[in-house]
Amino acid sequence: MNISKEVKLADADRQTAIKESKMKITTPKLIRWAGLSAMAAGIIFAGIQPIHPPDILASVTTGAWAIITSLKLAMCFFFLLGIAGLYARQAEESGWLGLAGYFLFSLSWALQTGFVFAEVFILPVLATAAPKFVDTYLGIVNGSPAEMNIGALVPTYAVVGILYMLGGLIFGIATFRARVLPRWPAGLLAVVAVLTPTAALLPHAIQRVAAGMPMGIALAWLGYALWSERREQAS
Numbered sequence: 001m002n003i004s005k006e007v008k009l010a011d012a013d014r015q016t017a018i019k020e021s022k023m024k025i026t027t028p029k030l031i032r033w034a035g036l037s038a039m040a041a042g043i044i045f046a047g048i049q050p051i052h053p054p055d056i057l058a059s060v061t062t063g064a065w066a067i068i069t070s071l072k073l074a075m076c077f078f079f080l081l082g083i084a085g086l087y088a089r090q091a092e093e094s095g096w097l098g099l100a101g102y103f104l105f106s107l108s109w110a111l112q113t114g115f116v117f118a119e120v121f122i123l124p125v126l127a128t129a130a131p132k133f134v135d136t137y138l139g140i141v142n143g144s145p146a147e148m149n150i151g152a153l154v155p156t157y158a159v160v161g162i163l164y165m166l167g168g169l170i171f172g173i174a175t176f177r178a179r180v181l182p183r184w185p186a187g188l189l190a191v192v193a194v195l196t197p198t199a200a201l202l203p204h205a206i207q208r209v210a211a212g213m214p215m216g217i218a219l220a221w222l223g224y225a226l227w228s229e230r231r232e233q234a235s
Contacts, residue, residue, distance in 0.1 A: 034085020035226030041078035042220025044071050049212040055142040057135050060127045069119040076113040080106060082223050083171070089226055090180040098174035105167030111160045161196075168193025168215070175222070185221035188214060 048068050053059035087094070087102035094101075123134050136147045140157045172190025176183050192214045199211040 031085045031089055032227055034081050034088070035223045035229075037078040038082025038086060038223025039220045039227060040223070041075045041082050042216045042218070042223055044075040044078070044216070046213045046216025046220065048072065048075075049208040049216070052208055055138045057127060057131055057138065060123045060134060060138075066120070066124070069116060072116045073113070073120050076109055076116055079109045079219070080113075082219065083109070085226060086175070086181065086222055087171075090175065090178040093178035093180050094174040097170060098178065101167055101169075101171030101174045103167075104163050105171045108160050108163035108167050111156065111163070115157065115160070165193050165196050168196075172218075181222055182225050185218045185225070188218040189222070192218060 048071060051064075052068055053062060053064045059065050083102060083106050087098060090098060118137070123137065127134050132147050133150065135144070136150050137153065138144070139146050140154055146154070169190050172186050172188075172193060175181055175186035176190065192211065196211050196215075199207045202210055
């Protein structure tokens with residue numbers, strides 16, 4: 001009986017060790033893929049700014065609009081995964097400041113995903129049936145006067161902007177202070193986030209390039225650092 005119990009205990013210990021080993025192997029891989037997601041999102045974010053179609057009714061039914069907005073939708077999901085990986089890598093070092101920045105920044109992209117979803121699937125359908133609605137919706141982005149009341153969409157979009165600015169600033173500062181990932185892109189992330197409101201003083205076409213490209217570069221840089229770091233550890 002004692003031998004049987006010892007065998008069972010040994011089997012249980014062996015299975016526990018295998019599970020722990022798998023967890024240790026899986027977690028770095030997940031964080032590495034999250035770094036790749038952040039890198040892809042940053043590249044898309046920076047790359048689409050100079051070629052984004054004008055936010056006007058005539059653009060909504062074009063092929064360029066369909067391609068760019070589809071890339072934006074994929075980018076939003078990449079950002080959500082990538083930011084989670086960046087935070088997970090430095091959760092202990094960044095402390096409560098990192099958690100707050102991660103929460104605010106991720107929430108901004110989660111809400112932004114809903115707006116981009118509408119750009120991909122809803123606006124092209126309504127461009128002919130309800131052009132005034134589409135014009136008003138696009139006015140949220142391009143700053144045109146509203147032609148009709150579209151409810152909570154306007155204040156919600158304003159909240160997205162506030163979360164984007166505060167989240168990017170706090171997450172960038174937390175990453176800079178944690179000293180786990182490179183400090184240059186972390187500082188760039190914080191600076192670009194806090195200067196985003198000043199881009200509103202520029203023409204809308206230039207706003208995208210002035211505010212979007214540096215942010216994309218910063219996040220792609222952090223994503224590459226996370227991905228290459230995990231690749232070196234794995235090898």
